[in-house]
Amino acid sequence: MVATSPITTQTDNPLQDGRKRAMLLAALYIAQEQFGWLSEEAIQRVAERLNLTVGQVKSTASFYTMFKLQPQGKYRIQVCEGLSCYLVGGAEPIINYIAEKLGIQPGETTPDGKFTLEVVQCLAACGTAPAVKVNDELYENMTFSAIDQLLERLQQEN
Numbered sequence: 001m002v003a004t005s006p007i008t009t010q011t012d013n014p015l016q017d018g019r020k021r022a023m024l025l026a027a028l029y030i031a032q033e034q035f036g037w038l039s040e041e042a043i044q045r046v047a048e049r050l051n052l053t054v055g056q057v058k059s060t061a062s063f064y065t066m067f068k069l070q071p072q073g074k075y076r077i078q079v080c081e082g083l084s085c086y087l088v089g090g091a092e093p094i095i096n097y098i099a100e101k102l103g104i105q106p107g108e109t110t111p112d113g114k115f116t117l118e119v120v121q122c123l124a125a126c127g128t129a130p131a132v133k134v135n136d137e138l139y140e141n142m143t144f145s146a147i148d149q150l151l152e153r154l155q156q157e158n
Contacts, residue, residue, distance in 0.1 A: 021060075024050055028061050037068040065120075073109045073116035075154050078133040082122040090130020090142060095119055097144055098132075101151055114155070 027050060031042040038061050047057045061067040077098060081091040095117075099105055102115050109116040125131035128140030132147070139150060 020050065020052075024052065024057065024060055025064075028057070028064075028067055032067060037070060037072050071109065071113070074114050075134050076116045076118060078118045078120045078123065079106075080121070080123040080125070080129065080131045080133075081119050082126070082129075084126035084129040085131060088129045094130055094132065094142060094144075094147065097147060098151075101147070 024046070027046045028038060031046055032038050035042050043054055043057050043061060046052075047054045050057075058069075062069060079085075079091070079095045079098060081095065085091045085094075095106060098117055102110055102117060104110055104115070104117055106117050106119045120133075123131045123133050123138060125138055125140050130142045132139045132142050132150070134150070134154065139146070
């Protein structure tokens with residue numbers, strides 16, 4: 001009887017190949033940028049282009065928190081609840097303030113599709129906490145007044 005190894009080879013699993021994994025992450029990022037989130041159709045397209053199964057693509061997309069498998073608002077508001085933001089009294093009060101202002105809870109999107117509220121562990125702005133990130137723009141030293149101004153400006157944008 002010959003023992004078989006539980007370790008797969010590169011030919012058994014295309015994701016073992018580092019280049020294929022890097023291409024997959026880049027393709028998922030591009031698809032999300034193009035469509036705003038990774039729909040079943042977007043995942044199918046990525047799988048076809050990279051000659052992977054839908055399951056391989058979906059499992060990778062669901063592993064990374066940067067990939068969204070549900071529709072997102074035009075503005076993704078990420079509020080840091082890391083230690084530095086918490087210690088300056090910003091984490092919970094800011095999360096609650098924004099949730100109340102927008103009428104949604106973390107993980108939800110406003111009915112008009114404009115805002116999605118997320119809670120994250122760190123935005124790498126510990127020296128200027130509390131911090132909030134909107135899409136790719138970081139806002140530091142946030143106060144309720146600064147949040148009001150930010151939300152008003154975003155509400156007025158198309």
